[in-house]
Amino acid sequence: MNQDQRGQFSLRLIQKCPVCARDYNGGRIEILSETDQSFLAYMSCGFCSSSIIVRVLTLPHGLVGNAILTDLHGLEVLNFSDVEPVLSNQVLEMHQLVSQDAAFIDKMRNL
Ligand SMILES: [Zn+2]
Numbered sequence: 001m002n003q004d005q006r007g008q009f010s011l012r013l014i015q016k017c018p019v020c021a022r023d024y025n026g027g028r029i030e031i032l033s034e035t036d037q038s039f040l041a042y043m044s045c046g047f048c049s050s051s052i053i054v055r056v057l058t059l060p061h062g063l064v065g066n067a068i069l070t071d072l073h074g075l076e077v078l079n080f081s082d083v084e085p086v087l088s089n090q091v092l093e094m095h096q097l098v099s100q101d102a103a104f105i106d107k108m109r110n111l
Contacts, residue, residue, distance in 0.1 A: 014043065017048060018050075018067075019050040019069070022048075024043060024045065025046070027043060027045045028044045038055065038056060041056070051070050052067045052068060052069055052070065053067065053070050053072075
């Protein structure tokens, strides 16, 4: 089984949309990135339009994959993968800013 066949096989394991439980037959599958041992795919349901991101790794003992629901578009997934990760202290700092100023969200919308 070559690399392409492994990728097709592993995507077939995710046959049903986790939101509406319908087959992905009418949906869209897009390979966002690919290396020799892994690929990142974006799958959209043709019925409910929900999307998942799927990462599949080829390891010596077999295939390992995980999938998460997302409201991002495929291009946004790639764009966010290039930015620095958010640190826990940044999250705490943002929480303090929001909790100290009830109008903080409105101010951010007006920027
Ligand atoms: Zn669906």
